[in-house]
Amino acid sequence: MEFPSSLSREPFDRQYFEASGRWLSNPELQKLIMAPEPEPQGRLLWFQSLQARDDYWIWGIGLNGHPIGCFGIKHVDVARSTGEYWGYIGEPHLWGKRIGPWMLSEAATVAHSHGLDSLYLRVWVENLRAIRLYRLVGFLDSTLDGDVLTMAAPVALLLR
Numbered sequence: 591m592e593f594p595s596s597l598s599r600e601p602f603d604r605q606y607f608e609a610s611g612r613w614l615s616n617p618e619l620q621k622l623i624m625a626p627e628p629e630p631q632g633r634l635l636w637f638q639s640l641q642a643r644d645d646y647w648i649w650g651i652g653l654n655g656h657p658i659g660c661f662g663i664k665h666v667d668v669a670r671s672t673g674e675y676w677g678y679i680g681e682p683h684l685w686g687k688r689i690g691p692w693m694l695s696e697a698a699t700v701a702h703s704h705g706l707d708s709l710y711l712r713v714w715v716e717n718l719r720a721i722r723l724y725r726l727v728g729f730l731d732s733t734l735d736g737d738v739l740t741m742a743a744p745v746a747l748l749l750r
């Protein structure tokens with residue numbers, strides 16, 4: 591692995607929020623993550639709401655101390671021991687460099703520590719790199735709804 595020693599999971603603070611605003615202005619990234627058109631006021635309200643939420647976990651990805659992306663688990667449902675993983679590397683020149691498995695293993699570590707047994711995710715069917723990564727680490731297809739594929743994996747399988 592080329593990167594993990596210099597990668598860190600960081601609090602999603604103001605610096606990450608502002609970086610994510612820049613990342614999300616990239617139409618290619620928007621398409622890959624099926625993001626709605628960025629809406630600054632709504633995004634700020636969302637950011638300000640994060641601290642009070644226990645169903646939404648979010649972290650920044652630092653590479654040598656610099657923000658390069660973010661990931662998290664939303665719709666955390668402790669009663670059902672599950673949640674929805676999501677994540678993206680915001681800097682396109684860092685795509686395809688094996689950072690993805692680290693993101694999933696970090697998310698699984700936190701999920702495991704909170705007693706979650708499984709994670710699911712939603713991915714655009716044409717996002718082939720992401721789908722290859724998810725299959726590689728152990729996600730299986732569960733449903734296909736239009737162009738959105740839902741995949742799921744036991745947390746134990748994602749721990750490294």
Ligand SMILES: CC(C)(COP(=O)(O)OP(=O)(O)OC[C@H]1O[C@@H](n2cnc3c(N)ncnc32)[C@H](O)[C@@H]1OP(=O)(O)O)[C@@H](O)C(=O)NCCC(=O)NCCS
Nearest residue numbers: 622677678679685686687688689690691713719720722723
């Ligand atoms: C999707 C994303 C998180 C994947 O992370 P990544 O670090 O770029 O991906 P990886 O380098 O780990 O994996 C990509 C490729 O390597 C392969 N791979 C990863 N780890 C591997 C390993 N240990 N051995 C062999 N192959 C491996 C994957 O199968 C995949 O194949 P491909 O490049 O031929 O398509 C990242 O590319 C990204 O953020 N993209 C833009 C936003 C996005 O699509 N987010 C996901 C929305 S659901």
